[in-house]
Amino acid sequence: MPQDMGGPTGLRVMVTGAAGGLGRAIAEALHAEGAHLVLTTRDADSLPRAAAGLDRGPEVVTAVADVTNDVELAKAVELATARLGGIDVLVNNAGVPGPAGPAWENDAAEWWHAMEVNLGGALAACRAVLPGMVERGRGRVVTISSHAGHTRWPHVSAYSVSKAAVNKLTENIAIELLPHGVTAFSYHPGIVDVGLGGSAAPVQDSDNPWDRRIVSWLDAQREAGKYVPVTEALGNLLRLIRGEADTLTGRYLTYEDDLTALTAATGRG
Template sequence: MLVRGLTVAVTGANRGLGRAIAERAADAGADLLLLGRDLDALRGVAAATGGEVRYLDLADPATIGPALSGRVDVLVNNGGVTGPIGPSWEVADRDWWEAMEVNVRGTVQACHAVLPGMLARHSGRVINIVSNAGRLTWPSVSSYSVSKAAVIKFTENVAEELRNRGVSVFSFHPGLLDIGMAGGHLNERRSTDPWRNQIRIWLRMERKAGRFTPLSQALETLLLLLDGTADPLSGSYLTADDDIAALVKEKS
């Protein structure tokens, strides 16, 4: 794999999937830029991976440019929020839009920060972590669903703008995992909120039915995006279940 020596920036690297991505990239030889709000947790990840820690709050645009200054060969836009849970007309408008600000604007601004340098080097990759919530309807988490749909469409447009310029952009759905957002909801205790309970019950049913993705599978597929194997598929929505090599062969 051609990851060794690349500077890989991971947002939301302090826990969950972000931390797992950082650790796997470090194992493959990448130099890490660990980004997030919890500096103590990030330092713990850095102790295990050797990465550099920088503060980044996707809800605060002023932090994004400085956090991503310098050389970034691969950006993994992993940080994000679930947003409010409940019927769209009942959740607070402010909370609904806050999720859009973090998940969409944060992704766009992170791309703004790294793409000029990538274009100057005629080399680079951006991997936007998304969800099938952006492809299907996810009632009671509409802001999350709409934000991921927006990121998928943003990815498609940016990839076209970057065509033949040496920079690849992907949307990547890692599947339902026992860690991260799904893991957090899965392990919640019964709540007085019926909508949160609905999500928890659904996730438990999905796991029982064998529809969760092993973390190792998600990470190994993601590495094929990190190392350039998937570059011919720039702009695509890819998942942990995809056979990347077969898709590349089909594309050629």
């Protein structure tokens, strides 16, 4: 297991897709707890949004790094190493919803793009960050996943399949990283009113009837009280980042899980 890196205070955490939505919420929570941040966004125009209001306290480094661009990711890690000395925790947050509708009717390129971003992007960020973690003999990777990847989400197959693949990627790299003191988790934060689940999601005014069907389903979940407050969604994520559940490496975990009980059940907590 990794060496204890303590709580978020002083940790150097890289968050991909940090310009808004859940990524921005993660950045704010970590910054409030004293973590130094490396925030990546897809383009230069969104960099100011990522760092807005985080100009006091721990250092915040921003970098343009599309997760489908290995060169940009490598440069972001180089910048983080120069400014902060390295990265202790990677939060793979960048993602896209992919097309809606029957899989055989989806645009093939759009369907595959969701795989390239959600799965390929997570792997690319790992390729950029993990060599430094392995060299130091410690580190954590938390990849944002979804219940749609744990079970299924018909008519949103690209998103569902990509998140299922993320879960399996996590299981595999966690075993590969065991000798190096680095842990890996996939984490489902629940349906939150930011990002893909937000009321201002891009599909809100779509001409695609399947997109409107997703909006209707999300509205029904909100009315049924199944949305998760962002602070609650971040609770277990922050615990994973702190290292409180390192013995659960490789697991798919959710905002609902009792991490204390699960850790104790491993017999090593």
